[in-house]
Amino acid sequence: MALALASTPLRVVLLESGGMTFDAKTQALYEGSKVGAPYLTLEATRLRYLGGSSNHWGGWCRPMDQIDFEERTWMPYSGWPFGKKEIDRFFVRAHSLCEGGTLLYDRAEKFAAPLGNILPLGDGGVTTRWFQFSKTRTSVLPTHFGDRYADDLKRIGRLSVYLHANATRIGLDGTGAKVAEVDVATLTGRKFKVKPKAVVVATGAIETARLMLASNDVMPVGVGNGHDMVGRFFADHPTPRDTAFLVLFDGKLAPFYQGNQAVHGAIVRAGLFPSEAFRRDHAVMASSITIENKVELDDFGKAAVAATANALGVDAANHAAFSLGAGMEVTPDPDRRLTLDDERDALGMQRVKLHMRISDSDFGRFRQTLKELGRQLLATRAGMLKLNLRSRSEWLDVMDWGNHHMGTTRMHVDPRKGVVDANLKVHGISNLYVAGSSVFPTYGAANPTVNLLSLALRLADHLKGALR
Amino acid sequence: MKISRRDAIIAGGSAVVLVGAGVGAQFLLRKRHAPSPYDDLLDLLADRDADAQIGETVLAEVEEFDPKTMADDLRTRIAKRPLAAVLAEDVADGRVVEASGWVLPETLGLLCAMAAKAEA
Numbered sequence: 001m002a003l004a005l006a007s008t009p010l011r012v013v014l015l016e017s018g019g020m021t022f023d024a025k026t027q028a029l030y031e032g033s034k035v036g037a038p039y040l041t042l043e044a045t046r047l048r049y050l051g052g053s054s055n056h057w058g059g060w061c062r063p064m065d066q067i068d069f070e071e072r073t074w075m076p077y078s079g080w081p082f083g084k085k086e087i088d089r090f091f092v093r094a095h096s097l098c099e100g101g102t103l104l105y106d107r108a109e110k111f112a113a114p115l116g117n118i119l120p121l122g123d124g125g126v127t128t129r130w131f132q133f134s135k136t137r138t139s140v141l142p143t144h145f146g147d148r149y150a151d152d153l154k155r156i157g158r159l160s161v162y163l164h165a166n167a168t169r170i171g172l173d174g175t176g177a178k179v180a181e182v183d184v185a186t187l188t189g190r191k192f193k194v195k196p197k198a199v200v201v202a203t204g205a206i207e208t209a210r211l212m213l214a215s216n217d218v219m220p221v222g223v224g225n226g227h228d229m230v231g232r233f234f235a236d237h238p239t240p241r242d243t244a245f246l247v248l249f250d251g252k253l254a255p256f257y258q259g260n261q262a263v264h265g266a267i268v269r270a271g272l273f274p275s276e277a278f279r280r281d282h283a284v285m286a287s288s289i290t291i292e293n294k295v296e297l298d299d300f301g302k303a304a305v306a307a308t309a310n311a312l313g314v315d316a317a318n319h320a321a322f323s324l325g326a327g328m329e330v331t332p333d334p335d336r337r338l339t340l341d342d343e344r345d346a347l348g349m350q351r352v353k354l355h356m357r358i359s360d361s362d363f364g365r366f367r368q369t370l371k372e373l374g375r376q377l378l379a380t381r382a383g384m385l386k387l388n389l390r391s392r393s394e395w396l397d398v399m400d401w402g403n404h405h406m407g408t409t410r411m412h413v414d415p416r417k418g419v420v421d422a423n424l425k426v427h428g429i430s431n432l433y434v435a436g437s438s439v440f441p442t443y444g445a446a447n448p449t450v451n452l453l454s455l456a457l458r459l460a461d462h463l464k465g466a467l468r
Numbered sequence: 469m470k471i472s473r474r475d476a477i478i479a480g481g482s483a484v485v486l487v488g489a490g491v492g493a494q495f496l497l498r499k500r501h502a503p504s505p506y507d508d509l510l511d512l513l514a515d516r517d518a519d520a521q522i523g524e525t526v527l528a529e530v531e532e533f534d535p536k537t538m539a540d541d542l543r544t545r546i547a548k549r550p551l552a553a554v555l556a557e558d559v560a561d562g563r564v565v566e567a568s569g570w571v572l573p574e575t576l577g578l579l580c581a582m583a584a585k586a587e588a
Contacts, residue, residue, distance in 0.1 A: 244569075303518040304570040310514040311576045313552040371564065374571030378559040387569040 001200055001435055003097075003149060004460035006156040010467055013194055014153070015165045015184055017203075018049025020146065025187055029166065029345050030207070032352040036336075038396055039236075039356040045403045046204055050163065051146025053204060053403065059134035059142025060447040061100050063091060065286070067276040068444035074283040077233070077332035078442050081413050081422035087454040090461070094453035099135040099143045101266035106130050108256075111264035116254025118270070124376035125278025126289070126369060131447075133260055133267040164188075168347050170199065170215040170223050170432065178430045179223075185347045198431040198467055200459065205234065205405035205438035209338045210352040212409070212419075212426075224426035227416045230409060231338035235443050237327045237402035238358065240395055244324040244370050245295055248383040249309050251320035257291040258322070273445070274369045282372075284365045285329040286445035289373065292323045301386065314381050327402055328366045329445050331359055338408055363395045404448050406437040423466075424459045435459050504586045506539045509579060512551050516583050523584030525568040526577040535585045542578060551575070 002014050018026045030043035047055045064084065071079030095103055104111065108130040109118060118128050134142025153161055162184070169183035171193075182194045201208050209231040213222040222230055255261055256270045272289040279286065297305065301321070309316030330336075341353040367387060374385030389395050412418020415427035420439050426432040435456040437448040444451075501507075501516060513519045527533055546554050555573035558564070565577035572580075 300521065300568060301570070303515070304522055304567060304572070307513070307515065307519050307522060307580065308570075308572060308576060311512075311551050311555055311573070313550075371566075371571055375559050375562060375564050378564070378571065378573055379556070381556075385571050387566065387571065390569070 001202060001456050001460050002156065002159055002161075003152060004457050005463065006159065008464050010158065010463070012156075012159045013196070014159060014161045015167050015182070015194070016050050016161065016163050017166045018047075019163045020050055020150065022047065022049055022055075025346070026164070029347065029349075031345070032206070032210075032354060033341050033343070034354040034356055036354075036356040037358045038399060039354060040401055040403070042206065042352065042354060045401070046206065046405065049146065050150065051144050051148075054143065054145040054449070055147075056403070057134070057142055057144070057449060058447075059098075061095065061098055061132045061134065061450040062130075062288075062446040063088075063105065064444040064446045064451050065276055067279055068286060068442060068446075072280075072283075075285070075331065075442070077334070077417070080441055081411055087451065087458060090454040090457040091450070093457055094450050095132075097143075097145075097453055098450050099148075100132045100450070101135055102264055104130065104264060104266045104268060105132055108132070108263055108266065108268040108270075112254075112256050112261065112268065112270070115256055115261060115263070117252070118254070119248075119257070119272075119377075120380040120382045121272075121373070121376040122380045124372055124379065125274055125282065126272050126373040126376055127275050128270050129273045131269045131271055131288075133269070135267060166347055167201075167203070167211060168214075168349055169217070170201070170211060172215075172218040172223060172429070174218070176218050177428060179432050187346060196431070198433065198463065200433045200435050200463075202435040202456070204436060205408045206338060206352060206354075208434055208436065208438045209234075209408035210340070210349070213338075213340050214350050224409070224419050224429055224432065226428055229417070229419050232334040232336075233332050233407035233410050233441075234336050234338055234354065234356075234405070235330050235332065235407040235440075237404045237443065237445065238330065238362070239325065239327050239400045239402050240389065241325060241398045241400060242292075242323045242388055243289075243326045243366075243398070244374075244388055245297070245301070245321045245386040246291060246324055246373075246377070246383060247297070247301075247305055247316075247319055247321045247385065249305075249314050249316040249319050249381070251318040253291065253320065253322065272373060274372070278369075278372065282368060284368050285331065285362060286443075287329060287366050287369055288327040288445045289370070290325040290327075292325045295321045295323050297321050304386070305384065308378070308384050312378070312381050319383070324370070326366065327445050327447075328362060329443050330362050332407065332410075332442055333357055333359065360392055363389070363392065402447070404437065404443075406440040406443050406448060409434045409438040410441045411439045412441060423462050424455070433459060433463070501586070506535065506582050506586060509539060509542055509546075510583055510586060512546075513579055513583055517587075519580045520583040520587045522567045522570075522572075523577075523580030523582065526565055526572075526581040527584055529566055530581065533581060533585070535582060538578060538582060542575065542582070545575060
């Protein structure tokens with residue numbers, strides 16, 4: 001945002017809680033409690049210094065799909081206020097900021113062809129599509145935004161960056177309809193106020209909701225929370241391990257499925273995704289499937305492979321099996337939410353409490369996609385698939401998460417259904433905006449970084465006009 | 469070295485005996501299955517014992533499984549066509565079953581289930 005506003009006459013103040021590197025005391029400000037379904041420790045799932053959670057970003061990039069923006073009758077609370085084209089306008093710039101190399105994505109298939117064959121999956125619901133990665137720079141993968149762009153920030157004359165400066169309160173004026181000031185505190189005891197023309201909160205989906213809820217001196221329910229929406233709809237991408245085994249009868253797997261490959265000026269990796277048509281026709285959520293390690297099958301598995309290959313008339317003497325990883329979309333859920341806890345942090349702010357939930361139907365819908373992949377492998381006689389997880393406890397036993405916090409200040413044109421409007425302005429507050437994936441009403445399965453950057457650039461574009 | 473006619477006859481005879489013994493042992497040691505009314509279907513399976521184990525897990529997924537009715541259904545479905553062609557039709561039409569998580573063409577899964585029933 002600061003870089004995008006650099007060429008404007010606007011004077012920008014960037015308040016960063018941390019410094020240039022990790023600091024345990026600052027990181028401890030992220031501590032919170034959680035109840036319900038298992039989830040990550042709140043201070044371990046994000047980072048609090050310049051560049052934020054990009055400092056532990058894996059570098060995975062992929063644009064969201066058109067269907068991710070659509071209202072779907074079978075998916076409650078779905079539908080963005082605009083379509084994919086609206087953020088596509090900013091995607092190239094966002095991709096460039098991520099240092100993703102040549103813009104290939106699904107065009108990578110053409111350039112990767114010399115490395116190996118695409119899995120033959122026929123005309124089914126699952127297809128090969130491509131991730132791109134933030135580039136390798138001097139052994140640092142990927143772009144850490146604070147480190148990478150610190151010098152660029154220093155060169156912006158009308159920008160002031162304050163490190164170790166924690167926003168502790170968004171102060172509304174007497175009408176409750178405008179931000180008058182932002183309280184700032186350091187861990188060394190210094191305090192000051194910023195009196196802004198407009199404020200953009202870009203502190204991640206957990207902290208943004210916390211700051212808005214905790215700023216409750218004028219509006220007792222918190223800033224922008226007149227309809228009790230702030231903090232609801234928390235989401236992340238479940239990334240369960242070893243969800244299935246994929247067997248290839250001839251044992252041959254192109255290297256771009258199992259790891260990153262340098263192709264035509266980009267670093268790419270192939271994944272398996274449900275097509276938009278399959279998602280619509282079968283009411284399944286978005287997901288990404290990655291092919292991981294080679295695995296040894298047990299005797300039952302070997303018998304299943306032998307029986308199936310024999311019946312299909314295929315030679316499976318050289319078969320190989322691989323475990324499958326996944327990134328799943330979850331159904332928007334208003335009760336998967338953040339509230340304030342009674343405990344307070346070192347700056348006196350109330351800590352946050354996560355009420356975590358995950359629906360069995362989300363597991364079931366992803367399983368449906370995996371089963372379709374299995375059907376396609378049989379149809380092309382290329383291989384077969386074993387589904388490893390069925391019961392809720394089996395899914396939860398292998399659960400991990402993408403650290404992709406989303407949804408807590410969701411975007412909707414109706415203030416009763418969302419916290420921010422289509423311009424990312426908080427409903428009912430004339431000069432407060434939110435940047436980041438907390439505004440996502442639904443989540444898709446694409447890694448959010450490059451997409452939230454597109455949205456942030458769009459917001460910067462909007463502010464250039466709105467604050468003129 | 470010169471081989472006499474007598475040595476050649478003995479050597480040839482011994483070979484015949486050894487081959488015969490091998491074939492006989494294979495026949496004697498082969499797992500024998502009691503005849504069943506479904507052998508025309510079970511003969512489509514390459515390894516009836518292993519496939520019966522797979523079939524046990526298919527049966528766990530099926531609420532009702534009457535072997536006679538199923539055999540009639542399978543005979544109609546297969547209609548003396550090659551099994552691979554029937555399985556291709558299954559998966560093209562979305563007919564798959566699970567065997568302990570393994571996604572199988574439905575006809576193959578049901579044949580395995582028939583093998584399990586025949587073993588029972």
